Amino acid sequence: MKCRSLSPRVLLLLFLLLAICIALPAAADERGEGPLDPSQPQGITVDEIIQRFAAKEKQFKLAREQYTYTQDVDIKASAENGGEGEFRQVTDVLFDDRGHRIEQVTFAPQSSLDQANIIMSESDFDDIRNRLPFVLTTDDLGKYQILYVGKQREDELGTYVFDVAPKEIAKGERYFQGRIWVDDHDFQIVKTYGETVPQVHNIKHPDKENLSPKFTTWRQQIDDRYWFPTYTRADDTLNFAQGPVRMRYIVKYENYKRYGSKSRITYDGQEVTKGQEPPPPNAGGTPPKQ
Numbered sequence: 001m002k003c004r005s006l007s008p009r010v011l012l013l014l015f016l017l018l019a020i021c022i023a024l025p026a027a028a029d030e031r032g033e034g035p036l037d038p039s040q041p042q043g044i045t046v047d048e049i050i051q052r053f054a055a056k057e058k059q060f061k062l063a064r065e066q067y068t069y070t071q072d073v074d075i076k077a078s079a080e081n082g083g084e085g086e087f088r089q090v091t092d093v094l095f096d097d098r099g100h101r102i103e104q105v106t107f108a109p110q111s112s113l114d115q116a117n118i119i120m121s122e123s124d125f126d127d128i129r130n131r132l133p134f135v136l137t138t139d140d141l142g143k144y145q146i147l148y149v150g151k152q153r154e155d156e157l158g159t160y161v162f163d164v165a166p167k168e169i170a171k172g173e174r175y176f177q178g179r180i181w182v183d184d185h186d187f188q189i190v191k192t193y194g195e196t197v198p199q200v201h202n203i204k205h206p207d208k209e210n211l212s213p214k215f216t217t218w219r220q221q222i223d224d225r226y227w228f229p230t231y232t233r234a235d236d237t238l239n240f241a242q243g244p245v246r247m248r249y250i251v252k253y254e255n256y257k258r259y260g261s262k263s264r265i266t267y268d269g270q271e272v273t274k275g276q277e278p279p280p281p282n283a284g285g286t287p288p289k290q
Contacts, residue, residue, distance in 0.1 A: 033152055033153075033154065034152055034153035034154070035152070035153075036149065036150045036151075036152050036161065037151040037152065038149065038150040039151065040148075041148075041151070041160060041184075046148040049148075049160055049182065049187070050141070050146055050162075052187040053136075053182045053187045053188060053189060054136060054137055054138040054140075054141050055137075055138055056186070056187050056188045057135050057136050057137045057138075057188070058137035058138050058139065059226075060188060060226050060227065060228070061135045061137055063226050064226070064228055065101065066258060066259050067222075067228070067256050067259065068092070068093055068094050068095065068255075068257050068259055069093050069228075069253055069254060069256045069257070070090065070091070070092050070093070070106075070252075070253070070254045070255045071091045071093060071128075071251065071252070072089075072090045072250075072251065072253075073087070073088065073089045073091075073128060073249075074087075074249070074250045074251075075087040075088075075120075075247065075248070075249050076247070076248045077113050077118045077245050077246070077247055077248075078116060078245065078246040078248075079115075079116040079243060079244075080243040080244050080245070081243060083115045083116040083117065084112075084115060085111070085112040085114060085115040085116040085118060086112055086113065087111045087112075087113050088107070088108065088109055088111075089105060089107065089108045090106050090107035090108070091103050091104065091105050091106065095259050099259075116245055117242055117245065118245060118247075121210065123174060123210055124212070126174070127174065127196045127212055128251065131174065131175075131176050131196045132215055132229070132232045132249075133217060133229035133232070133253070134176040134180070134189075134192045135189075136164065136176075136189065142167075143166060143167060144164050144165065144166055144167060144175075145164070145165050145166070146163075147162060147163040148160070148161075148162055149161040149163055149179070151184070152181065154181055154190060154191060157184075157190060158183070158184040159182055159183055159184060159190060159191075160181070160182045160184055161179060161180070161181055161182075162179065162180050162182065163179050164176060164177065164178060164179070164180055164194070165177045169197065169198050174196050174197065174198070175197050175198075176194055176196065176197075177195055177196075177197045178192060178193050178194015178195060178214070179192070179194060180192050186221075186227065188226070188227040189219065189227065190218070190219050190227050191217065191218050192217045193214070193215070193216045193217075194214065194215070195212060195213065195214045195215065196212045198210075199211050201241070202241065203241045209240055209241060211239075211240060212247075213234040213235070213236030213238060213247045214234060214236045215232055215233065215234035215236075215249060216232065216233055217229050217231070217232040218231045218232075222256045223256075223258065228253065228256055229253050230252070230253050230254070231250075231251070231252055231253070232249060232251035232252075233249065233250055233251075234248065234249035235247075235249075
């Protein structure tokens with residue numbers, strides 16, 4: 001039997017948005033979110049909010065490309081059979097003497113994820129670079145269905161909340177699916193929660209599976225202007241064909257400094273010097289204790 005009342009594309013979209021709505025309430029308390037107010041925004045339309053934050057996101061994306069920073073990735077895996085492993089990599093994102101963007105790995109001990117039957121793929125590294133610090137610019141609006149959910153407090157911030165899902169899945173492309181929180185003053189995304197899609201299951205060929213955990217990324221205001229990602233956390237069980245594996249991610253983005261300038265770097269109003277450990281992120285919502 002087939003349902004002909006809705007196209008496969010619409011059914012897929014509804015399914016993705018429903019999955020988001022089901023998964024979010026259970027984790028809301030853990031992420032430190034206040035009560036959700038489903039009322040419509042006052043003095044501005046939903047479409048105007050989307051257009052304004054998408055324009056700010058484009059500015060943010062261009063600005064972050066002019067900053068150096070350190071990315072610290074720590075991934076732990078625990079398989080059902082008792083196998084445990086870890087991947088750790090610290091990378092400085094810099095510019096060479098010609099002004100070209102480069103990545104310099106400064107710490108990378110031998111990965112032991114294979115002990116938990118896990119292998120880091122190129123798409124995993126691409127997700128860490130591009131999906132965990134998710135950006136939704138005006139150039140990307142056409143790819144996503146964006147649903148207004150309501151208003152919510154994130155610590156001292158007032159935010160507009162949206163659910164986001166890809167309109168369709170193009171072959172070979174990966175997307176963000178989840179929820180975003182937009183500051184109601186700066187109109188910039190301050191937090192994201194979701195996962196990378198598609199999640200690829202393959203019982204016959206487990207080596208072709210590609211699963212990734214749900215994650216939360218918090219942003220903080222850098223140089224009193226841009227909300228840059230500073231902390232990502234994930235703790236999720238992935239049901240691989242060979243058995244479930246618990247994956248825990250901690251990704252820190254530290255020591256932001258504008259290239260070619262002596263800009264002051266601040267976290268929560270405190271100046272941070274190079275090499276100094278920044279305080280735990282809380283400007284865009286407080287991450288749960290580890």
